Amino acid sequence: MKILGIEHLGIAVKDLENDAPFWNHILNIEHQSTEVVEDQSVTTDIYDTGNGKIELLESTKPGSAIAKFIEKRGAGIHHVCFEVEDIYLAIKELKENNIHVLSDEPSTGAEGYKVVFIHPKSTGGVLVELAEKQN
Amino acid sequence: MKILGIEHLGIAVKDLENDAPFWNHILNIEHQSTEVVEDQSVTTDIYDTGNGKIELLESTKPGSAIAKFIEKRGAGIHHVCFEVEDIYLAIKELKENNIHVLSDEPSTGAEGYKVVFIHPKSTGGVLVELAEKQN
Numbered sequence: 670m671k672i673l674g675i676e677h678l679g680i681a682v683k684d685l686e687n688d689a690p691f692w693n694h695i696l697n698i699e700h701q702s703t704e705v706v707e708d709q710s711v712t713t714d715i716y717d718t719g720n721g722k723i724e725l726l727e728s729t730k731p732g733s734a735i736a737k738f739i740e741k742r743g744a745g746i747h748h749v750c751f752e753v754e755d756i757y758l759a760i761k762e763l764k765e766n767n768i769h770v771l772s773d774e775p776s777t778g779a780e781g782y783k784v785v786f787i788h789p790k791s792t793g794g795v796l797v798e799l800a801e802k803q804n
Numbered sequence: 805m806k807i808l809g810i811e812h813l814g815i816a817v818k819d820l821e822n823d824a825p826f827w828n829h830i831l832n833i834e835h836q837s838t839e840v841v842e843d844q845s846v847t848t849d850i851y852d853t854g855n856g857k858i859e860l861l862e863s864t865k866p867g868s869a870i871a872k873f874i875e876k877r878g879a880g881i882h883h884v885c886f887e888v889e890d891i892y893l894a895i896k897e898l899k900e901n902n903i904h905v906l907s908d909e910p911s912t913g914a915e916g917y918k919v920v921f922i923h924p925k926s927t928g929g930v931l932v933e934l935a936e937k938q939n
Contacts (some may be wrong), residue, residue: 670832671832672832672833672853673853673854673855674853674854674855674856675810675813675853675855675856678810678884680928680929680930681929682928683928687928688928691903691926691927691928695897695898695901695903696805696807696886696932697805697806697807698807718807718808718809718810718886719808719809720808720809720810720855720856720887721809721855721856742877743929744928744929745924745928745929745930746881746884746929746930749813749881751831762830763830766830768826768830789880791826792826793815793818793822793823793826793879793880794815794878794879794880794881795815795880795881797831
């Protein structure tokens with residue numbers, strides 16, 4: 670597969686209103702968009718450095734993946750997302766290599782990207798997302 | 805301060821020999837360099853996507869920051885590093901804003917960058933490194 674770069678870093682936050690100002694006003698990273706991704710029960714609040722984004726993730730309901738993550742490990746870095754040239758080719762290659770992908774087909778993530786996640790057990794403890802930009 | 809992008813993502817690994825192949829051979833991210841950073845008691849094994857690096861961190865001795873991190877939380881994402889235009893200006897601004905930086909002066913990190921770390925208590929749970937490239 671061909672990886673084009675780090676697309677974003679996903680960060681689980683307890684409370685956007687309280688946590689966003691550090692990224693926006695202290696680190697001075699430009700706000701790009703805020704979007705509810707219903708499938709994942711999160712509000713994604715995206716900041717763009719120009720070379721890699723920061724995606725703050727706030728749970729929209731108890732029991733969501735982000736709510737469970739925060740309960741278990743506390744707020745902090747949740748996943749890294751790489752942009753790939755071809756998500757279908759990436760999934761095919763991962764499966765051929767016995768890498769545990771969380772779904773056989775890509776789903777639609779924030780900003781309309783086609784995305785798939787790789788289980789941390791296959792990566793040495795890191796939740797890895799792959800994403801292909803849609804035109 | 806001016807952030808130029810995500811410089812790298814630091815990932816704590818138990819065993820480079822076992823964990824590096826996923827990043828290098830499965831994700832197909834090009835190996836750039838391997839370096840022991842004595843100050844931090846780690847071997848850093850760096851892979852470059854072309855837009856953001858992956859820095860695998862293996863402890864060189866028991867009791868190091870990386871060894872303690874793995875003991876407490878397991879292997880996985882350890883920190884995110886942003887490239888900044890001016891590390892001294894960044895430290896000055898962070899201190900003016902009562903952000904807890906781990907040292908008043910930058911130290912020398914991998915690849916000769918001047919670096920400073922921000923305490924996770926000031927960021928919502930994320931260990932943030934800032935780095936200025938040296939010419």
